[in-house]
Amino acid sequence: MSLVNDGAELAGPDRAETLRLSEAQVGDYFALMKPRVMSLVVYTALVGLIVAPGHVHPIIGFTAIVCIAVGAGAAGALNMWYDADIDAIMTRTSRRPIPAGRIQPGDALGFGVTLATGSVFVLGLLVNWAAAGLLAFTIFFYVVIYTIWLKRSTPQSIVIGGAAGAFPPMIGWASATGGIGIEAVALFLVIFVWTPPHFWALSLTRTGDYAKAGIPMLPVVAGAEETRRQILRYTLVLLPVGVSPWLIGHAGAIYAAVALAGGAMMVALAWRVRHQRGAPADRAAKHLFAFSILYLVLVFTALLVEGLGAAFSRAVA
Amino acid sequence: MDERSPEDGIVLTDEQKRRRRARSIAIALALGALALLFYAVTIVKLGPGVLNRPL
Numbered sequence: 405m406s407l408v409n410d411g412a413e414l415a416g417p418d419r420a421e422t423l424r425l426s427e428a429q430v431g432d433y434f435a436l437m438k439p440r441v442m443s444l445v446v447y448t449a450l451v452g453l454i455v456a457p458g459h460v461h462p463i464i465g466f467t468a469i470v471c472i473a474v475g476a477g478a479a480g481a482l483n484m485w486y487d488a489d490i491d492a493i494m495t496r497t498s499r500r501p502i503p504a505g506r507i508q509p510g511d512a513l514g515f516g517v518t519l520a521t522g523s524v525f526v527l528g529l530l531v532n533w534a535a536a537g538l539l540a541f542t543i544f545f546y547v548v549i550y551t552i553w554l555k556r557s558t559p560q561s562i563v564i565g566g567a568a569g570a571f572p573p574m575i576g577w578a579s580a581t582g583g584i585g586i587e588a589v590a591l592f593l594v595i596f597v598w599t600p601p602h603f604w605a606l607s608l609t610r611t612g613d614y615a616k617a618g619i620p621m622l623p624v625v626a627g628a629e630e631t632r633r634q635i636l637r638y639t640l641v642l643l644p645v646g647v648s649p650w651l652i653g654h655a656g657a658i659y660a661a662v663a664l665a666g667g668a669m670m671v672a673l674a675w676r677v678r679h680q681r682g683a684p685a686d687r688a689a690k691h692l693f694a695f696s697i698l699y700l701v702l703v704f705t706a707l708l709v710e711g712l713g714a715a716f717s718r719a720v721a
Numbered sequence: 722m723d724e725r726s727p728e729d730g731i732v733l734t735d736e737q738k739r740r741r742r743a744r745s746i747a748i749a750l751a752l753g754a755l756a757l758l759f760y761a762v763t764i765v766k767l768g769p770g771v772l773n774r775p776l
């Protein structure tokens with residue numbers, strides 16, 4: 405991190421005008437790591453690690469989760485570095501540290517690259533290289549494939565880019581087992597199919613913002629009607645995919661009940677989004693967006709409860 | 722009027738100094754935590770074997 409911004413002149417009588425000394429606070433760098441996104445990443449990775457077969461020493465498990473959290477934060481920082489121009493245009497993102505002028509772009513880039521490199525190598529050295537490889541690929545996918553390539557070029561960026569957010573439980577699983585199982589793929593698919601209705605529900609209420617910034621989000625390119633149709637389609641796919649961990653024998657009855665009830669609720673809310681218009685449609689989209697977060701937390705909590713229950717039973721036996 | 726001469730170089734305000742100090746402390750804490758993490762994982766992975774090496 406440099407003290408002054410790029411191109412600053414270090415001497416001369418006009419230095420007061422040409423220099424901008426860094427006034428970034430620690431909290432600004434923390435905000436650069438997208439803590440809310442990071443919390444979901446940490447939670448899903450933790451569940452992947454705990455429900456994986458075998459035993460992981462708590463210190464090794466803690467190390468894996470810290471590395472995944474820092475890696476996710478690095479990806480967030482690099483995303484904010486590249487997207488600073490469009491973040492400045494959109495109301496929702498205009499107060500982020502770079503567009504608000506609290507952190508210089510070069511500082512954010514250095515911060516992101518340092519954390520990304522550090523998290524991958526520490527995960528590899530202290531846990532295993534399979535998990536580290538997956539973490540490196542996830543950061544690459546989010547920053548290069550999603551942020552730099554797809555986000556500004558296709559409305560399908562949300563679908564394809566959703567893979568980046570779906571990898572964490574797989575990384576958690578790989579941290580515990582050193583590999584990838586069909587169960588980890590099922591967890592990946594749950595988040596992968598969940599992502600489009602989650603983000604498109606949000607984008608329905610922010611269409612003007614995305615259009616102003618020139619981002620080809622589905623409602624901007626194909627219209628609200630098509631977006632509502634796609635939301636319902638993906639939610640109908642999410643219902644069986646959400647139950648799939650139980651279908652393949654990886655999860656128990658608690659999980660099946662939660663995934664079925666939550667999936668049915670998602671479909672019901674998506675149905676409302678599809679068929680309402682005007683202000684009620686906006687409300688329906690907001691409800692779907694809010695419930696989609698709860699859905700993901702609930703299904704992963706059900707898995708966690710079952711996983712901890714099984715571990716406790718093994719310990720007692 | 723600015724009373725500083727060019728020879729003074731960059732002069733930080735008190736607020737800038739306070740924030741730089743806070744950033745420095747955060748970096749120090751992160752490095753300390755990393756050192757502790759490496760120590761703990763070394764003990765977990767090697768156990769008592771960490772002392773068992775030819776001198």
